[in-house]
Amino acid sequence: MPRKSDRVVPLPAGLVPLLTQAQLETYYAVSDWQVLRWVDAGMPEEPYEGRGRRFDLDKVRAWHAEQNQLAATA
16 A cells, blocks of 8 residues: 555646745745745735735745846846
8 A cells, every 4th residue: 555655646727835934934944034024025925814824936936036136137
């Protein structure tokens, strides 16, 4: 019998998993303070009914790319 970790199930079309703030901190290897600074600077976060913040990684990447481009032209 396969182990649970061996099962790979594709996400349904159009479903995008949202990252928690802690997951985003781990992804970018930054502190919670840095993520809060990014949010204050306009980084997109997704509406979420539960506790904490949720982030769409594709939107966050696009926001960072835009910020890097703006910094390069300044």
